[in-house]
Amino acid sequence: MSALLHPPQDAELAPQRGRGRPRDTDARTRILQASLEVLEEAGYPNVTCDAIAERAGASKSTIYRWWPHKEAVMLEALRESIAQELPFPDTGNLREDMRLQLRNFVKLLTGPRAGVFKGFIAAAQSDPQVAEAFRSIWVKPRRDYALSGMERYQHLLRDGVDLQLVMDAMYAPLYYRLLIGLAPLTPEYTDALTDLIWSGIGGS
């Protein structure tokens, strides 16, 4: 699956070799764009290949030529859409970095892309390929990057603190509120969460 999802990325790097008509990169863009728009407007189960094709001004067969099914389309759209987002803060102050990380993420989860995340996590529950792709494209890279940022400050923390657990404790409540929806996601909430965890890891 991973292989199926990545060639377009490779294709960008080595875009054109053979003799035939080259891939219409504009059509690819329109399809990815259209899939996100339909998702935001109609919700995940209404994301139809016909709907994407119509909105993108493309044909269904073009979609199926490049992606095995609509989940693959949307994962690639997610990756493209998110790729450059959320640069990690580096203020020199761990607590402040944590606070800003969560605030940034909340901003993303309360913006127009929220439905994309909800949609993918939903799809991941019944499709292991989507689940693995979501982890490897979005979750893991961000965690790894955040972890490497925190490790520089580990000497400030109480002995034996498991940073993986800290990552969970920071991000899980945001996903939780996004997915369960008991209460809204606000900057105040993430600040309070930061304080709680900061106390928990003995930050000083």
Added chain:
Amino acid sequence: MSALLHPPQDAELAPQRGRGRPRDTDARTRILQASLEVLEEAGYPNVTCDAIAERAGASKSTIYRWWPHKEAVMLEALRESIAQELPFPDTGNLREDMRLQLRNFVKLLTGPRAGVFKGFIAAAQSDPQVAEAFRSIWVKPRRDYALSGMERYQHLLRDGVDLQLVMDAMYAPLYYRLLIGLAPLTPEYTDALTDLIWSGIGGS
């Protein structure tokens, strides 16, 4: 929606008034049972009404007579299946209560009902009725009950601790691992999580 989901429950309390043939409570049981079995075996998107009907030895019209759509069937099945589970511990020791709560919940989330939770949270992302029902049937009652248990010990905690936030911090990581699946849910994990939060809320 809530009204639409609950009549069967009411029907049990006031089972029979009119003249006609009474509802076949056995068929109801078989349908609910079958829906859970299909969910566990085939995953949420493969839960079709035809599949439920066939496995239950019932007919589709019986399903649609009593439930407005398949989500309602599955929610009721979830409620029935979970109702009596997870009695809250009361050891007289808050930290131990918390630890046991999480351990019990992990046991549930790693058992055969895990797929039910995943399925419902997935469905809730695109169906507000399912979302609301999941919250009101499962999430809120448990939170309220757990909160009332914790409030007795609030004097032991650092001033200003928000118990709602603590509930999120406790449960959200379990949902997170269930839904994202980066790492498995283990008792050791919940114990470490308990320790982290315990430090965070200044427990003593």
Added chain:
Amino acid sequence: MSALLHPPQDAELAPQRGRGRPRDTDARTRILQASLEVLEEAGYPNVTCDAIAERAGASKSTIYRWWPHKEAVMLEALRESIAQELPFPDTGNLREDMRLQLRNFVKLLTGPRAGVFKGFIAAAQSDPQVAEAFRSIWVKPRRDYALSGMERYQHLLRDGVDLQLVMDAMYAPLYYRLLIGLAPLTPEYTDALTDLIWSGIGGS
């Protein structure tokens, strides 16, 4: 195939036994009717299942529930449409009977059903099932009936005349003009053909 094509006929004789909702005979009629209309208006290769369904006010799944593919639909339509047509003349005069047979057939082949015949013979060239069905439903019964009519007069004919060959010589030129279209089919043509064959078989 033959089995697949005939059950509706049987179903008419023993229409309803089971408990479920009975087949909508009106929908069946509308579908058969629509398939002939589409055939006449748009030509065989434009007979689309979607087109039939739309015109019939039925759904595609209803078509595919009862017929394995559109050829089967059209064969049944052909049989229904043709069933009662072309009663054979019986004037007591063989030559006159032959002449009227051909005239009647020409009337059919120059009427609105001509396209149906052309369509089926075309389809039969690449689909043995259609070919066999066309023979068994239309060609053979009519030949057998016509033969039995002629055999009564065999004593009037030259010795050794092969009636099967006579049948071919009578009907083949009509199909030929229908399919090849070099010249139109007219009553005068069939009368001249009758004369030619009548001379050939030594009729007196």
Added chain:
Amino acid sequence: MSALLHPPQDAELAPQRGRGRPRDTDARTRILQASLEVLEEAGYPNVTCDAIAERAGASKSTIYRWWPHKEAVMLEALRESIAQELPFPDTGNLREDMRLQLRNFVKLLTGPRAGVFKGFIAAAQSDPQVAEAFRSIWVKPRRDYALSGMERYQHLLRDGVDLQLVMDAMYAPLYYRLLIGLAPLTPEYTDALTDLIWSGIGGS
């Protein structure tokens, strides 16, 4: 249409005028050859342009550059394939000439080219261009030639015999058996047919 179908022929006669690379006559040959092979092996509806192109080692655009659609390809293939076949017999004896004509034609219709004829007649039923092309390329030339051969013997025939009708009576039964398939085409059949017609036209 006729104009559209003929240019390749003209191109052979006036092969090269413009500046660019001349037409690859080998590719043309391979395409025509491949179309016949596919037709014989897979039947008319399975003759796809992709299949022809692949087997010919050509590209689809080469096909569409020289022929307006696949029917045109196949008609030209038919003409090429048949052109030199079936020289008309001239024994000096009309009856024998007729007998041999039919025998030769039966030989063609029972050989590997039978599918080509069936395929074209099928296609002609819904495509007037194919129909006209089939008539003008194959049917008419042969009829005219055969007619001119028979006219030399007209004085031997009964007065008022319509030679066009005789041609129909001779050839139609062969097409009929080819297309309807009730009984096989054999030399004995054509001999019996010759006898029947010979009697009909008062041959002596």
Added chain:
DNA sequence: ATCTAATCGAGACGGTACGTCGAGTCTTCCC
């Protein structure tokens, strides 16, 4: 002991999306 009304099973119905395939067009590189 009917009669009436609501239930049950079975299963056909109109829709709608799926993922595939072929037709005919277009666009690039190579000769």
Added chain:
DNA sequence: GGGAAGACTCGACGTACCGTCTCGATTAGAT
């Protein structure tokens, strides 16, 4: 300016599931 390669739009294919519907058969309370 061909020709091979191959991507493009369009539209039909046959399948599957949804939620609705109409049957005959069953099972009560009401008459």
